[in-house]
Amino acid sequence: MNNPTNPLTEPNGSRARHPDTPTFCQGGCGCGAVRYRVTSAPMIVHACHCRLCQRQTGSSNAVNALIEADRVIVRLGEIEEILLDTPSGRGQRIARCAACKVALWSNYLIFNQGRDLRFLRVGTLDDPSLMPPDVHIFTGSRQPWYIIGDDTPKVDVFYDRKATWSEDSLMRLKTLSETTGSALN
Template sequence: MKSVSLPYTGGCQCGHIRYEIHAEPLTIYVCHCKECQKQSSSAFGMSFTVPRDAVVIVQGQPKAWTRKADSGREINNLFCGDCGTRLFHERTYNPNTINVKPGTLDNTSWLHPVGNVWTRNAQSWVIISDQLLNYDGQPEDMRPLWEKWTQQHP
């Protein structure tokens, strides 16, 4: 049972940047690509996809840098210039949505991903549940992840 309601709030580790999200997520998934492993300093990263206009920066201003994803597409990474916390990433090929890094939310207790992408890069000790949508690499179509989220969170 979800214990939080809109707007969802979050921010960086040092508190310089704060944001609000004014829409329910379109999906939440885990990415095991090498870039997400690097950015998270862990075995995977997570993405909380929302409409771009649902994210409001209420304090501070993120810095940005662009990189190529494992898929070959460009990703704009938004982070705190003071503490380095990665907050969001924008896919240049889809300007209508943004991925929030959900570990930066104030309340993460209700987050339950519906799938995994780039499972071929998953660390050997990570258990990939067959009850989730799982993709060996980058899915051509993200809609099944959105649909599974909607089915589980009507």
């Protein structure tokens, strides 16, 4: 980014949720065939330590930024989708680059969200440090060598959304649910 200021941080150092910038950040796949831009901060960022995320990513956890689908705009390339398992048993549609197969985002079917809410893979951002985890989930199955600091909330399985999400993010989710008719909130 040309802007030396972190767009996720307010002047007082607190994390911003909704900067009013046309392009909040950008990202893409490993081979460069797919490029996307993000138009706002996410509602929340999860670091998921479930065994399926470990297997599907080939790492200790997946980091997903939950954001409205219309705020992630594909600028270049072709996306393909595959269906994979989730701890809920309902599955997820994972959007991948058609060329290199890197996972860019997914839609979890447990939320009946259709294609309205994306779980953007933070590692595909040009600067993943812009979206650090707000909460660690499924820590009951995290790798014992993965140390989670005391500054980020963590739960054994999942959390109470109303107790964890900001009021602003809860309103965004409610608006998305009302606008799309999805059972999101």
